Ligand code: AMP
């Protein structure tokens with residue numbers, strides 16, 4: 184997610200019938216195998232007794248997203264579902280009935296194009312209305328979107344396509360001065376499994392979207408619906424398998440907790456394929472409530488305030504740096520923002536000072552949200568006392584979200600109110616990443632808790648306060664940068680012997696990235712040269728190191744590992760001197 188502009192194929196092909204979600208064939212190491220009634224292939228299912236409990240509690244209701252849209256179209260037929268524009272259709276307004284029909288046509292078109300249930304398709308769309316019928320069309324066809332962000336470039340897309348053995352890439356043409364179609368074609372040429380590239384806005388796509396609708400077999404609601412991305416703490420982003428049942432539960436409850444009603448208007452400010460604007464409560468929460476979604480092409484205050492005024496927006500969600508920019512801009516705007524009732528702030532820690540300024544500046548209520556694409560989402564509630572809304576990141580969605588706060592070294596529960604590492608499991612938190620056995624062994628406890636990598640404190644009321652981070656991830660204003668991924672790019676440079684990427688505190692973004700680099704013998708790479716090198720390797724701009732420090736050697740820990748703690752301390756000392 185950006186505060187500034189906004190988040191190997193062996194040719195194997197799955198034909199598992201309509202019921203098995205992700206089902207990989209071929210000599211692939213494809214994760215834990217499910218036993219019992221539902222086979223999910225590369226998906227690590229919840230244990231059967233736990234799943235039974237979630238069904239009995241009414242959390243999992245056996246409904247797919249396709250079926251949900253059918254019932255929404257019946258309930259809200261002529262009400263506006265989505266508003267927005269792109270180059271081709273600058274002023275699109277679709278009702279629920281129109282969205283439903285378009286999704287049916289696209290589903291049939293995708294099926295006719297040779298995509299089969301269970302196939303993965305890398306999807307890279309910006310905030311355009313077409314996002315919704317395309318995603319629901321994919322869900323109806325049983326095809327699994329892999330939700331790439333518009334900021335992702337060749338190297339990330341290739342990884343998503345190869346790791347998921349995607350059968351296709353769906354993207355746009357030129358957008359924000361980048362030729363997405365060209366990148367997609369380049370990836371398709373390198374990844375064997377990718378058989379087609381579909382460009383939304385092309386004549387070819389319009390033909391596909393004009394296919395006569397027909398009933399397709401509804402996928403298994405307990406099967407995987409899509410692959411979401413993690414910000415990642417090691418290496419490239421991990422793929423997160425989410426099921427219809429688990430995700431729909433979080434969407435339904437999010438819509439309720441955020442007070443969405445049929446006459447609400449949700450502004451999709453951040454890139455909608457990110458988990459936060461997709462589901463917390465996001466475009467899906469808005470749809471679920473029968474509310475309208477307005478797609479913001481960019482998240483800046485000018486664009487957002489114009490849309491808030493024009494469409495009478497009642498609720499939206501931003502990251503803290505963007506909230507700060509809006510607070511400043513609100514002081515000088517002529518726009519009428521009086522329709523805005525709720526501003527969600529999350530993705531990174533919202534400091535107390537900023538939290539206090541939001542209500543007065545924007546004339547709305549602040550709602551803090553702390554979530555992750557792996558599952559767990561916490562909200563402050565709309566009727567919480569001020570102290571909780573301003574000073575905590577809220578409490579979990581579900582009474583069945585299990586929270587443990589443990590000593591990061593011993594794994595033992597800390598005393599109530601003490602800081603520790605957050606572990607969680609529950610009805611919408613995954614039990615394993617997609618095709619990542621090795622990583623799963625450490626990212627989850629043996630009894631299925633996800634190790635979030637966040638350091639938190641729990642209040643007596645059950646709210647969480649995020650106090651820091653135990654994982655090697657830089658949170659750049661809500662955009663997550665995995666240190667190891669950037670280090671690997673730097674180490675590909677001939678002049679670099681070793682690289683260590685750490686966070687630098689930043690008043691605006693919360694954190695920025697600093698790359699420490701040890702040059703190879705005889706080499707003397709410069710900061711600008713290395714930044715350019717990383718950018719040209721085809722990665723999202725937010726991953727290019729903000730600072731580069733060339734040093735002779737790294738400080739080491741007792742066992743000889745690079746001490747990132749000392750690097751961070753050195754940076755802090757540097758900052759104090761300046
Ligand atoms: P991701 O893994 O990319 O889905 O990012 C999720 C991570 O974002 C969480 O584990 C936290 O580190 C961070 N995060 C999200 N919301 C907040 C928040 N309100 N306060 C602090 N950190 C947050």
Ligand code: DBH
Pocket residue numbers: 458459462463529530531552553554555556557560661
């Ligand atoms: O940062 C996140 O990933 C995030 C933040 C708020 C998220 O996934 C969510 C809400 O659902």
